[in-house]
Amino acid sequence: MSILVQNLTKIYGTQKALDNITFISEKGKITGFLGPNGAGKSTTMKIATGYIGATYGKVLVDGIDVNKNPLKVKQITGYLPEHNPLYLEMYVREYLTFIASAYKIKSIKRKVDEMVALVGLEREKGKKIRALSKGYRQRVGLAQALIHDPQILILDEPTSGLDPNQLVEIRRVIKHASESKTVIFSTHIMQEVEALCDIVVIINKGKIVVNDKIDDLKSLQNNVVTYKVEFENQVNISIFEEAGLAISVGDSNQYHISSTKEDPRKAIMKIVGEYEMPLVTISKVKQSLEKVFQESTKEP
Amino acid sequence: MITILKKEINEFLNSFIAYVVIGIFLIGIGLLMWVFPKTNVLDYGYATMETLFSIGPYIFMFLIPAITMKAFAEEKRNGTIELLYTLPFRDIEIILGKFTAGLVLVLFSLLPTLVYFFSLSNLGNPVGNIDSAGVAGSYIGLVLLAGVFASLGILASALAGNQIVSFILAAFLCFIFYAGFDSIASINVWLDSSYFIRQIGILAHYETLSKGFIDFGDVVYFLSMIVLTLYFTRIILTLQRR
Numbered sequence: 071m072s073i074l075v076q077n078l079t080k081i082y083g084t085q086k087a088l089d090n091i092t093f094i095s096e097k098g099k100i101t102g103f104l105g106p107n108g109a110g111k112s113t114t115m116k117i118a119t120g121y122i123g124a125t126y127g128k129v130l131v132d133g134i135d136v137n138k139n140p141l142k143v144k145q146i147t148g149y150l151p152e153h154n155p156l157y158l159e160m161y162v163r164e165y166l167t168f169i170a171s172a173y174k175i176k177s178i179k180r181k182v183d184e185m186v187a188l189v190g191l192e193r194e195k196g197k198k199i200r201a202l203s204k205g206y207r208q209r210v211g212l213a214q215a216l217i218h219d220p221q222i223l224i225l226d227e228p229t230s231g232l233d234p235n236q237l238v239e240i241r242r243v244i245k246h247a248s249e250s251k252t253v254i255f256s257t258h259i260m261q262e263v264e265a266l267c268d269i270v271v272i273i274n275k276g277k278i279v280v281n282d283k284i285d286d287l288k289s290l291q292n293n294v295v296t297y298k299v300e301f302e303n304q305v306n307i308s309i310f311e312e313a314g315l316a317i318s319v320g321d322s323n324q325y326h327i328s329s330t331k332e333d334p335r336k337a338i339m340k341i342v343g344e345y346e347m348p349l350v351t352i353s354k355v356k357q358s359l360e361k362v363f364q365e366s367t368k369e370p
Numbered sequence: 371m372i373t374i375l376k377k378e379i380n381e382f383l384n385s386f387i388a389y390v391v392i393g394i395f396l397i398g399i400g401l402l403m404w405v406f407p408k409t410n411v412l413d414y415g416y417a418t419m420e421t422l423f424s425i426g427p428y429i430f431m432f433l434i435p436a437i438t439m440k441a442f443a444e445e446k447r448n449g450t451i452e453l454l455y456t457l458p459f460r461d462i463e464i465i466l467g468k469f470t471a472g473l474v475l476v477l478f479s480l481l482p483t484l485v486y487f488f489s490l491s492n493l494g495n496p497v498g499n500i501d502s503a504g505v506a507g508s509y510i511g512l513v514l515l516a517g518v519f520a521s522l523g524i525l526a527s528a529l530a531g532n533q534i535v536s537f538i539l540a541a542f543l544c545f546i547f548y549a550g551f552d553s554i555a556s557i558n559v560w561l562d563s564s565y566f567i568r569q570i571g572i573l574a575h576y577e578t579l580s581k582g583f584i585d586f587g588d589v590v591y592f593l594s595m596i597v598l599t600l601y602f603t604r605i606i607l608t609l610q611r612r
């Protein structure tokens with residue numbers, strides 16, 4: 071089971087919300103979908119779940135065109151929409167029963183009990199959804215998305231607005247549920263992507279700017295290689311700048327030296343040798359995902 | 371469709387809409403029928419249910435839009451429409467579920483008025499002196515009319531973004547289709563076409579049914595009005611998701 075987004079374009083009036091995006095999300099992998107607000111993340115998810123139509127292009131879920139056979143796709147897809155809309159006047163069990171019967175699940179009662187246990191709603195199951203806190207509502211939403219054991223899971227900001235404990239808890243549920251499923255989920259929290267995702271897709275202004283495995287992303291981006299260098303004494307940074315290196319001053323004689331052309335170590339060593347600077351340590355800086363995100367989505 | 375129907379009925383019961391609707395309808399029609407001097411059947415002296423069938427449509431004109439106003443407007447406002455659309459329902463299932471739920475509620479409010487029929491039948495002189503065929507035809511007419519009003523209410527709710535607009539629009543549509551075309555037809559400019567204009571409205575067909583004459587054409591009129599309106603609702607909802 072895979073999700074193939076192919077040349078997807080969505081135009082609202084005169085505004086292009088999605089501009090010819092293509093990516094694939096494979097089985098057993100969690101794809102993190104990142105991007106600034108309004109970049110087109112939710113629009114992509116709404117098209118993939120059959121909520122709205124695309125202007126051009128298509129989404130194939132397990133080879134099935136969402137536009138041509140939406141019912142079949144909806145049957146195998148679990149979706150948690152942004153802002154997690156719920157019927158607030160319903161009781162937790164009543165709501166899950168409604169969802170289960172929508173998916174035509176056979177043993178509804180058993181399945182509802184199972185979901186309640188999975189997402190940790192035992193104590194709240196008899197309450198009205200209106201009476202639940204945000205974290206618990208999010209669990210109800212997650213139970214809704216998982217109840218029919220879908221092959222495809224699409225989660226739009228499932229962890230927004232949760233406290234740190236709830237975050238860990240919900241992440242655990244997602245991680246647990248995602249084994250053997252195809253998962254796309256969007257978020258603003260970078261650590262979450264680092265903790266959960268296998269593949270990162272960053273979208274900006276309706277275009278994909280990054281689509282890579284998370285491990286490849288973190289070490290190298292835009293060919294910028296940065297080293298953290300510590301000297302025994304303070305150094306004159308202009309020497310490095312003259313050699314074509316970018317340098318920034320850290321604390322206690324530490325400097326970040328980077329180069330876009332080639333590995334900067336050679337140049338650093340040459341200067342160190344020439345000016346006889348006592349070097350204490352030198353280590354490669356792993357680019358954080360946050361940096362990657364900022365670089366790839368910054369305004370020109 | 372059954373899943374949606376159940377959900378809607380539960381919502382009516384949980385939110386007290388059902389009790390309020392049935393209660394107000396019965397109190398209103400009961401007062402008009404038995405208590406208020408101008409319309410009550412006891413003073414009138416004839417065993418007839420005319421009051422229920424002539425005033426019923428005007429009460430429905432407000433009551434049914436109140437029932438259906440939240441159908442889609444509320445779902446849109448709360449965002450739950452996204453949930454509904456991404457569950458494996460056909461659009462028409464959602465529409466039919468909501469329509470049927472509204473109609474069922476109206477039927478339940480109408481059911482207790484059957485007691486009036488038996489009371490009047492017993493009050494008749496001699497006992498049982500009541501135009502049963504006329505009453506039966508009127509009931510069928512009233513149910514069909516409720517169906518058209520409910521479908522117009524669903525359409526208004528699909529068009530509107532909020533419940534108040536939905537309610538006003540629905541009440542207006544119900545009025546236009548019930549009495550509006552009749553009044554328009556009575557303007558003295560149409561010459562021969564006036565008959566056809568009157569036939570577009572509900573009143574012309576409802577009156578025939580009230581006489582106890584169940585004409586196939588009238589029944590077809592009501593059913594096709596319902597089907598057309600619901601189909602139009604589906605088009606509107608599809609366009610909104612483009």
